[in-house]
Amino acid sequence: MMGTARITFDRWEGRYAGRMTSMRGSAVRDLFAAASRPDVISLSGGMPDVRRIPAAAVSRALHEALLEDAATALQYGSSDGLPDLRETITALMAESGVRVKAGDIVVTAGAQQALDLLAKAMLDPGDTIICEGPTYVGALQAFSAYEPRIVAVEMDEHGMRMDVLEAELAALGPGKAKFLYTIPNFQNPAGVTMSAERRRRLLELAREYDVLVVEDDPYGRLRFEGGHILPLKALDPDVVYLGTFSKIFAPGLRLGWMAAPAPIRAKVLLAKQGADLCGSNFTQSVVQRYFSHERWRAVMRDLTDAYRERRDAMLAALEEHFPPEASWTHPEGGFFVWVTLPRHVDTGAVLAEAVENGVTFVPGDGFYADGRGTSSMRLAFCYAEPEAITEGIRRLGEVLEDRLEVYRAFVAAGALPDEGAGGPAPVAAGATRGEQS
Amino acid sequence: VKEKIAVLAGGRSLEREVSLASGAHVVGALIERGYNVVALDLIPELVDTLRSEKPDAVFIALHGKLGEDGTIQEMLEFLSIPYTGPGVLASALAWDKDLSKRILADAGVAVPRSVALSVDGVKEMGAARSLDLLPAAIGGMPAIVKPARQGSALGLVRVEAFEGLADAIVSALGFDTKVLVEECLSGVELAVSVLDDAEAGGARALPPVEIVARGGVFGYDARFEPDAVEYFAPARLTPGQDADVRAAAVRVHEVLGCRDVSRTDLFLTPEGLPVVIECNTSPGMTETSLLPMAVAAQGLTFAEVCDGLVKAALARR
Numbered sequence: 001m002m003g004t005a006r007i008t009f010d011r012w013e014g015r016y017a018g019r020m021t022s023m024r025g026s027a028v029r030d031l032f033a034a035a036s037r038p039d040v041i042s043l044s045g046g047m048p049d050v051r052r053i054p055a056a057a058v059s060r061a062l063h064e065a066l067l068e069d070a071a072t073a074l075q076y077g078s079s080d081g082l083p084d085l086r087e088t089i090t091a092l093m094a095e096s097g098v099r100v101k102a103g104d105i106v107v108t109a110g111a112q113q114a115l116d117l118l119a120k121a122m123l124d125p126g127d128t129i130i131c132e133g134p135t136y137v138g139a140l141q142a143f144s145a146y147e148p149r150i151v152a153v154e155m156d157e158h159g160m161r162m163d164v165l166e167a168e169l170a171a172l173g174p175g176k177a178k179f180l181y182t183i184p185n186f187q188n189p190a191g192v193t194m195s196a197e198r199r200r201r202l203l204e205l206a207r208e209y210d211v212l213v214v215e216d217d218p219y220g221r222l223r224f225e226g227g228h229i230l231p232l233k234a235l236d237p238d239v240v241y242l243g244t245f246s247k248i249f250a251p252g253l254r255l256g257w258m259a260a261p262a263p264i265r266a267k268v269l270l271a272k273q274g275a276d277l278c279g280s281n282f283t284q285s286v287v288q289r290y291f292s293h294e295r296w297r298a299v300m301r302d303l304t305d306a307y308r309e310r311r312d313a314m315l316a317a318l319e320e321h322f323p324p325e326a327s328w329t330h331p332e333g334g335f336f337v338w339v340t341l342p343r344h345v346d347t348g349a350v351l352a353e354a355v356e357n358g359v360t361f362v363p364g365d366g367f368y369a370d371g372r373g374t375s376s377m378r379l380a381f382c383y384a385e386p387e388a389i390t391e392g393i394r395r396l397g398e399v400l401e402d403r404l405e406v407y408r409a410f411v412a413a414g415a416l417p418d419e420g421a422g423g424p425a426p427v428a429a430g431a432t433r434g435e436q437s
Numbered sequence: 438v439k440e441k442i443a444v445l446a447g448g449r450s451l452e453r454e455v456s457l458a459s460g461a462h463v464v465g466a467l468i469e470r471g472y473n474v475v476a477l478d479l480i481p482e483l484v485d486t487l488r489s490e491k492p493d494a495v496f497i498a499l500h501g502k503l504g505e506d507g508t509i510q511e512m513l514e515f516l517s518i519p520y521t522g523p524g525v526l527a528s529a530l531a532w533d534k535d536l537s538k539r540i541l542a543d544a545g546v547a548v549p550r551s552v553a554l555s556v557d558g559v560k561e562m563g564a565a566r567s568l569d570l571l572p573a574a575i576g577g578m579p580a581i582v583k584p585a586r587q588g589s590a591l592g593l594v595r596v597e598a599f600e601g602l603a604d605a606i607v608s609a610l611g612f613d614t615k616v617l618v619e620e621c622l623s624g625v626e627l628a629v630s631v632l633d634d635a636e637a638g639g640a641r642a643l644p645p646v647e648i649v650a651r652g653g654v655f656g657y658d659a660r661f662e663p664d665a666v667e668y669f670a671p672a673r674l675t676p677g678q679d680a681d682v683r684a685a686a687v688r689v690h691e692v693l694g695c696r697d698v699s700r701t702d703l704f705l706t707p708e709g710l711p712v713v714i715e716c717n718t719s720p721g722m723t724e725t726s727l728l729p730m731a732v733a734a735q736g737l738t739f740a741e742v743c744d745g746l747v748k749a750a751l752a753r754r
Binding site: 003004005006007008009010013343344345346349350352403405406407409410412413415416 | 446447449451457460461464465475476477478479480482483485486487556559560563564565566568592602603604605606607608610611612
């Protein structure tokens with residue numbers, strides 16, 4: 001029996017809260033997410049490669065959780081999380097250079113829940129928050145439910161630009177931004193890392209302008225090259241730090257955490273009780289036991305090696321197959337490469353053609369709250385095998401090549417300036433849709 | 438039970454979301470009129486579903502490529518399923534704003550001055566070297582640059598100075614292989630919906646709807662952003678102006694060979710001349726679309742109008 005073309009409409013349309021309009025997803029992205037086929041190489045999803053997690057290690061942790069302490073694992077837990085797991089988290093953070101106590105931690109359903117709870121606790125409609133531009137789309141979704149005004153600060157290869165941040169803060173005035181959200185390590189989607197100097201400068205500015213700093217660090221342990229840079233939280237205890245087990249273990253467990261100053265932690269706990277009373281003791285128990293055996297370190301090394309190999313494959317393929325007008329970032333870790341194209345290339349329109357040619361990516365405008373990013377794209381190297389990545393980039397290069405022929409004819413005719421840069425380059429913001437200069 | 442009507446909506450065009458909103462509105466209206474309604478998406482299972490559902494007629498609530506350019510119309514004729522709206526040829530003609538403009542001009546309808554540029558012209562014939570001639574060809578800047586075949590003003594921009602033309606043309610060529618560079622008209626922007634009226638023995642225009650865009654250009658974003666545009670239905674026109682723009686819209690409907698319904702977008706220039714921008718053969722049917730506004734201004738209900746369109750299609754069985 002074939003599928004059907006039948007569609008069902010929403011009969012409750014018109015009864016939803018006003019905030020749902022500000023939570024609209026990108027139509028183009030939904031469309032092509034639905035259109036994905038097995039022969040299409042996906043460079044769009046930021047999914048960790050859980051195929052490399054040994055089932056035996058998970059199975060062992062699972063059995064221990066049940067056999068050794070089923071009474072705890074199967075019961076309600078405390079809102080801030082299983083104490084043993086919070087100890088595990090403090091130990092993990094200490095390895096990154098952050099000293100916190102188990103009492104500073106709230107375990108959440110992925111770091112995503114921490115984003116939601118924090119926004120719920122801090123934001124009234126119309127409040128201003130600051131993020132990087134582009135930034136994590138899930139953060140934009142979590143924040144936008146509380147209807148803030150989002151100021152995006154552009155980045156270059158060293159992360160958020162402090163001169164731009166300072167100008168924005170000066171324009172707003174002290175205490176006027178509710179918080180500043182940043183992903184300093186291997187940023188999603190830009191793939192860039194904030195330098196140590198910028199981290200120090202950011203904290204200075206945050207103190208000067210009285211802004212709470214929220215540091216999201218999902219990829220910090222996935223470094224392929226270069227030295228570790230201390231997290232913001234290591235430099236300033238007032239920073240709210242978000243961590244996750246999604247990248248160092250598995251996203252299917254939905255476990256993350258927040259380390260926050262005591263007053264903020266108390267508000268977030270209230271919000272958490274309203275949301276879900278407490279997290280799952282069962283999964284917390286499993287995760288705590290998984291990290292109690294040293295084997296997880298070998299698994300992490302294996303994962304990091306695999307991601308490094310895929311990043312190398314992607315960067316090599318970009319060099320070989322992408323048109324000279326394209327520029328891209330060189331991530332030292334994490335999952336993503338950010339590609340910038342001449343400003344009149346609409347990557348939403350390119351995606352339509354790319355899907356037909358068997359490859360997907362995420363158009364850049366989804367990572368901005370204000371419509372910028374239309375000539376950029378995010379490429380994920382975390383999930384596809386190196387050969388598939390190479391082939392995907394080759395296909396995408398063909399599509400772009402076709403688009404850029406017109407552009408080149410205009411450049412050759414002297415009608416357009418040559419924007420061509422190529423190779424690793426700063427993260428350009430891209431023009432606002434419809435704006436012609 | 439009344440006849441079974443399949444409402445076609447969605448599709449993979451860039452206007453999917455708008456089409457789904459149109460479809461939902463139409464489905465509600467047809468249910469209200471007692472029809473047995475099924476909503477169908479334009480996906481590879483469509484033909485199978487149509488053959489198993491066996492609708493008596495199809496209501497086309499698709500917008501954009503494949504739904505509005507004659508493709509679906511041609512297939513429904515092959516499947517012998519009557520459908521609402523203009524036929525294959527009128528759809529294909531109206532969809533191509535370059536071709537339809539030429540036909541309208543030949544028939545004496547006033548249209549803006551424009552030049553069409555194609556990807557092939559640029560790649561194979563060096564058309565990029567002709568940009569300097571553009572301003573004179575359209576009577577000076579500013580200019581409107583838009584894809585020749587794309588709905589809801591997707592990819593449309595207003596370019597103030599010559600220096601911005603190349604950028605705008607290259608951007609628009611990302612939406613279609615042919616773009617129009619068009620004279621930027623001033624005056625009152627109007628949308629005039631036309632319905633075939635069997636009893637009156639021909640096409641008749643609904644009250645014109647006046648569009649006042651805050652930013653000056655009625656582009657895609659403005660169309661679906663609540664506060665960016667102000668509408669007046671009926672438009673603030675003198676009786677004479679009203680008659681002129683209605684006559685122009687009916688003339689467009691007839692010249693292009695439209696059937697059942699069309700919506701003509703035009704400017705009434707300061708000199709009082711209606712100048713036609715384009716004709717839509719599958720106009721938006723969402724709750725905030727222009728045709729439903731005109732329907733309300735006429736004192737009709739949306740359900741009545743949908744019912745009328747369905748009856749006309751059923752009569753072609």
